[in-house]
Amino acid sequence: MAKQNAHTQNAEVDMNPMLDIVFILLIFFIVTTSFNQPTALDLNRVKENKQTLTQTVTPLFHITKDNRVMLNNKQIDSQSIAINLARLDANGDITAISVTADKESTHNTLVHLLNEIKGYTSAPVSLGSAL
Template sequence: MKKKHGSESEDASIDMTPMLDIVFIMLIFFIVTTSFVKEKGLIVNRPDDQQQTNKPSKNVSIRIDENGFIYMNNRQIDIKRVEANVQTFLAENNTDSAVVQAAEKTKHGVVVEVLNQITRAGVPKLSVVVKN
């Protein structure tokens, strides 16, 4: 007997190349069409390191006696040199506050001038203490 079809002896196989091409084309399509949305949220102000807050910071301390003499770090300074002395202090120490201790009989103009010069030097927080 003679066989009509000679393909019975060959194994049947499926060509996977077109299917892989389609899968890769779909993968590229989804990657290109995907939109990445930046999530919205609140901005949180976190405190600084504990190491920095544990360091005691020195305050700018200025004393004015009843005669109008100005003392900074137990040294008498001229009223025109307060700003320069405070800037020097700020260069050496990290602080944002100043304390002005004035005697009760001190003239207000002297205290105001000292406060103005401290503010010009770059100290944002000021405190005034009146000494009896």
């Protein structure tokens, strides 16, 4: 038997140049691609008119003949008019205010009451006199 000298040849393929080409092509396509945002149709949505469930409040002030201030038939301190209006305003919207004064009451009490009301709210005030 003849001895054959078998030389194994290991063929190696160098992939580095191919990877370079792939990355160059990848960079080329990324750079040349234009990224456009898709345009959408503008919708004109109808705004819902939600009805508010807040109640309206009409405070009734009365000045007695001895200059006591009554709010809805309850006596209040003349220095706490704005506080009482704020309490009523928390329960609902003040749309109008009614003020009546006894003919025997003093002008200063009425003016003080009106100043306190206007200092708190800009709701319309109706004036009347008690019979």
